[in-house]
Amino acid sequence: MANPGSVGSAMPPAEDAQPRKVADLERAVRELAPSVARSFAPVFEAINAQIAQMNAIQVEQAAQLVSLNAAVALQVQPASGHSGVASGTLTSTPSEITRCTFTVPAGYTRAQVFGTVFVSVYNTGANADNIRAYLDINGAYSSTPTINSLVSFSGAGLGSSYAATLTGLTSGSTFYVRGIVYNQTGNANQYNGANVDATVLFLR
Amino acid sequence: MPELTWVATDLKTGLLLADLPDLMVDSVKASLGRYESASAALPLPTAPEHWQRATLEGASVLNLLSDGMPVWGGMVTEPNLSESDTVDLSMATLEAYLDRRYVGDETFVGVGQNVIVKTLVEKYAVIGENGGVPFRVQFTTAGNGALRDRTYMDADDKTLYSVLSDLMGVDGGPEWTVGWEWQHNPERITPVLYVGDRIGRAVPAGLGPASTFEMPGCVSSFVLARSYANGRGANSVMAVSTASADVRPQSPRQLSTDTTRPTFEYRYTPSTSITAVSTLTDHAVAALAILANGSAVIALSAEVGSAPVLGVDWSIGDDIGFSIGGLEDDPRVRYVTTLSGADIFTDVFHDILGFGTPPIVTAVKVNTEGRDTVPAFPGGLVGIARNIGWEMTLSDTPMVTPTLLSATLKGA
Numbered sequence: 001m002a003n004p005g006s007v008g009s010a011m012p013p014a015e016d017a018q019p020r021k022v023a024d025l026e027r028a029v030r031e032l033a034p035s036v037a038r039s040f041a042p043v044f045e046a047i048n049a050q051i052a053q054m055n056a057i058q059v060e061q062a063a064q065l066v067s068l069n070a071a072v073a074l075q076v077q078p079a080s081g082h083s084g085v086a087s088g089t090l091t092s093t094p095s096e097i098t099r100c101t102f103t104v105p106a107g108y109t110r111a112q113v114f115g116t117v118f119v120s121v122y123n124t125g126a127n128a129d130n131i132r133a134y135l136d137i138n139g140a141y142s143s144t145p146t147i148n149s150l151v152s153f154s155g156a157g158l159g160s161s162y163a164a165t166l167t168g169l170t171s172g173s174t175f176y177v178r179g180i181v182y183n184q185t186g187n188a189n190q191y192n193g194a195n196v197d198a199t200v201l202f203l204r
Numbered sequence: 205m206p207e208l209t210w211v212a213t214d215l216k217t218g219l220l221l222a223d224l225p226d227l228m229v230d231s232v233k234a235s236l237g238r239y240e241s242a243s244a245a246l247p248l249p250t251a252p253e254h255w256q257r258a259t260l261e262g263a264s265v266l267n268l269l270s271d272g273m274p275v276w277g278g279m280v281t282e283p284n285l286s287e288s289d290t291v292d293l294s295m296a297t298l299e300a301y302l303d304r305r306y307v308g309d310e311t312f313v314g315v316g317q318n319v320i321v322k323t324l325v326e327k328y329a330v331i332g333e334n335g336g337v338p339f340r341v342q343f344t345t346a347g348n349g350a351l352r353d354r355t356y357m358d359a360d361d362k363t364l365y366s367v368l369s370d371l372m373g374v375d376g377g378p379e380w381t382v383g384w385e386w387q388h389n390p391e392r393i394t395p396v397l398y399v400g401d402r403i404g405r406a407v408p409a410g411l412g413p414a415s416t417f418e419m420p421g422c423v424s425s426f427v428l429a430r431s432y433a434n435g436r437g438a439n440s441v442m443a444v445s446t447a448s449a450d451v452r453p454q455s456p457r458q459l460s461t462d463t464t465r466p467t468f469e470y471r472y473t474p475s476t477s478i479t480a481v482s483t484l485t486d487h488a489v490a491a492l493a494i495l496a497n498g499s500a501v502i503a504l505s506a507e508v509g510s511a512p513v514l515g516v517d518w519s520i521g522d523d524i525g526f527s528i529g530g531l532e533d534d535p536r537v538r539y540v541t542t543l544s545g546a547d548i549f550t551d552v553f554h555d556i557l558g559f560g561t562p563p564i565v566t567a568v569k570v571n572t573e574g575r576d577t578v579p580a581f582p583g584g585l586v587g588i589a590r591n592i593g594w595e596m597t598l599s600d601t602p603m604v605t606p607t608l609l610s611a612t613l614k615g616a
Binding site: 002003004005006007008009010011012014016019023027028030031032033034035036038039042 | 233235236237238240241303359360361362363366369370372373374375377379429431435436441446447448470472473474475476477487488489490491493494495499501503590592593607609
């Protein structure tokens with residue numbers, strides 16, 4: 001490298017000025033190469049750090065994607081229930097004939113519930129009767145039960161459905177879907193039967 | 205006149221290989237802190253028996269002796285053999301060897317600059333995988349020198365020559381040069397690397413220089429070479445380093461107080477990988493001291509037989525006196541004769557009759573101011589300046605030419 005501060009550099013150019021200049025330039029180039037290479041080291045370090053950071057973000061994003069997919073998949077969890085009863089006894093006041101019970105899965109707070117109750121009844125009496133039924137979803141039900149005539153000594157069927165959205169549910173808690181049936185006289189017969197079916201969509 | 209002779213020595217040991225009484229060398233040079241080259245021719249008919257070993261490239265040194273004292277040495281770099289009966293030889297002074305050795309990983313913190321040089325030379329020149337060159341390091345000034353922080357890495361690819369030049373280029377940096385010495389048992393001539401705050405003797409206050417080159421006198425010719433070309437003159441100097449990422453250390457501009465010239469800027473990189481701005485500033489300050497008034501050196505050529513003796517009366521780095529030109533009487537028209545108090549009548553009466561007032565004859569000096577012997581320097585140039593290098597031509601009439609740095613002129 002040039003060193004004009006050195007007194008020897010003040011010597012006037014002689015016959016060997018050009019070879020000396022070439023030697024000086026070669027030396028300078030040789031020393032510049034590693035110096036320049038090293039000067040890029042912080043740049044490469046920064047780039048490598050950024051690449052590592054980007055790789056980490058990529059891994060994190062992949063994990064987040066899995067998590068998101070899982071979360072999306074868990075947005076809705078379906079469930080269904082069935083409960084049947086034979087040889088049922090009817091009463092003259094609204095009484096439960098059968099029920100399905102659902103447990104709230106972890107992470108869900110709401111449930112969209114649709115259910116039906118279907119009742120088959122045989123009138124063993126000499127007088128005509130009627131039968132009424134409705135579906136009770138955890139205390140929510142229609143105020144107008146379905147009704148059907150029941151001719152003496154003959155059978156009849158009756159169905160009722162209801163839908164409700166339950167909110168404020170907590171993980172592990174339960175709710176029910178039950179059929180409520182009654183007639184005027186109330187009776188018991190081996191041919192009496194009822195089925196409660198319900199589908200539930202748990203929501204978060 | 206001192207007797208000048210040549211011998212060949214072994215580069216690794218300094219042992220004498222051969223006398224070379226018929227070696228023909230046009231000239232040899234030496235400079236402070238840098239290598240010089242020279243060429244020679246060895247006539248084969250009178251060459252010594254082992255001339256091939258004595259001139260083996262990279263293995264031998266040709267030493268010039270002045271009255272038996274080694275004053276110069278150059279390692280043989282290239283012998284050229286041809287159909288002729290001489291061998292042409294190229295030589296380089298031992299500073300060039302330092303450019304063939306690389307410095308490894310070294311860290312110096314608060315270490316005297318002379319010690320740094322000594323350590324580096326002893327670790328990276330004196331020894332090596334195949335041996336080294338037996339430099340002895342001699343401090344020329346008391347103490348270890350200014351404390352410096354320096355870090356060198358093998359990966360920098362810096363030669364020892366480069367590192368030492370870098371050190372010498374800072375303000376107050378260590379000066380260095382290579383000399384020679386005889387050693388005995390066995391007889392050998394080995395290099396000495398002199399290092400110190402200064403190489404050579406300064407003139408003591410109130411005293412004159414030990415040596416003076418004069419014209420008229422021993423000096424037969426001289427050249428005062430001035431230059432303000434790019435790189436040889438500047439009044440605004442900045443030293444910069446190589447960049448590290450987007451940061452490039454650089455010194456503040458160092459400005460001279462000279463207002464004669466417009467701004468001439470000079471930027472340079474004294475060495476790669478300098479991170480301390482203070483180090484760059486030291487470089488810039490040192491450079492400005494030399495460049496501010498432009499490069500100007502005086503080379504005074506004198507016959508060896510009549511000049512102060514190199515190695516005895518003066519050496520490289522010494523302050524040397526010089527006296528060029530001045531006024532002298534004109535030998536052609538020194539006086540004219542004038543007559544006063546006379547006229548033709550009194551002249552006649554006096555000459556013929558022997559009475560009356562004689563005329564007054566007066567010799568009047570015409571050139572009362574004298575004549576400039578060197579018109580380039582009206583009134584002459586006298587002073588003291590520092591010798592930064594010398595050349596010796598080895599013709600039938602050997603001449604020695606010390607080069608004086610005009611920036612160090614005193615009393616001119």
